[in-house]
Amino acid sequence: MNLTMLWFVLLLCGLISAQDDGTATVTENPNEIQSCSPDMCDLLVEFGAMREKLRAMETRLEDSETRLRNSETRLRNSETRLRNSETRLNESETRLRNSENQILELRNKEGTKVIFSAVVGRGDKAIGPFNTDITLIYRRVITNIGNAYSQSTGIFTAPVAGVYYFNIFYHAGRAHASGLHLYKNSQVMVMTGHQQSDNDKPDNGGNAVFLQLQRGDQVYVRLVANAYVWGSDYDTTFNGFLVTQI
Template structure:
């Protein structure tokens, strides 16, 4: 570009000198103006150079315009890129928050499932307790006669079953066997004549728990007695009534009874 400007200055100076020389020549009317051959070539080259310079300047302006447009588009692209990066960071943050909430929800879900299982187990336990009903009542049922006295203690068998829900009492052995762990309530009642003593003992396994007793008397021709107790039993524990040696009770379907029921499971 600098070379072109220098050449333009030289050509301008030559043109000025040529004009000065032309002024010294007297022009003839109706004759064509002439110039020196070297000067004509120089002027033609100068004209061509001016056209090239104009084309180059136009191209330069176009290039500068395209460069500005490219820079503008580049800035727009950079701005959009920054906006995209910002949106990406926001999306990553929201994703992390969503994952955190998801993990928290999963933990709460596990806790809820655990509590639900515990509630279901407790409900099942309560229902099992409700379904486990143990109630029995039985009388000696000997047809209206004395039972005893005997030389040794004897387990008293209550053969007439009045109630036996749960079938824990056996009318064949006279023994109640606890089906579940819990607290049970038992009662024993008897009727007897006064000519012999009456003595009943209630046992848990081989341990004496309670008893009822009346001595022989000549004045009192009939005796009645009874007792009751709450017993805590484990599955398989046995409860039964023993008629003591040398004692008796009156055996009927109504007078001498043995009863019990499950109060609550443990």
């Protein structure tokens, strides 16, 4: 039962009591009591006080509900800001990891050293001529930083992608033609040589090239058919190094 209904019930009881004993008179305004019995007057006074307390409690309850809603709103805003902060933190961590990876990659590039120099190294023996092309093996290794050149096969294998520099040089007599081809995988890149001549003195020759290689590409030198070079420990060489990693 709400407050208004309770008020009318009590007022009706007061009217009925007043009519029964003739001691109470109520005006049309329910807040103005002309006369009533002592018990009824006390009850109405207590009821009025209770109504004021109830109104005060309702007001405080509404204020509390308002503060609660405001607190909930602030809490949601705080949660949103926290999620945004977490997102920014994750993005910062991702950028930091990417930066660290780039730094490590640069350090690895700077730390990669590939340099080799080798000589045929067959004493005073001539190599060739043969009736077919052969891969020339430079057996005397002077330098092989990075171990990319194989002393047993004569093949250089690129350890990293990059631009490399290679050169070849030979020394030979005039008794036979000379010819060297430098290959990248199965393709001739550069060559050097001379034709047989009875009038020439001993010949020297060479060539050089920059090659862009992928990791695993192979570079080697082949002595062409019917040609020869001197195989001493000092004359016929194969050299190369990594210029820049890409």
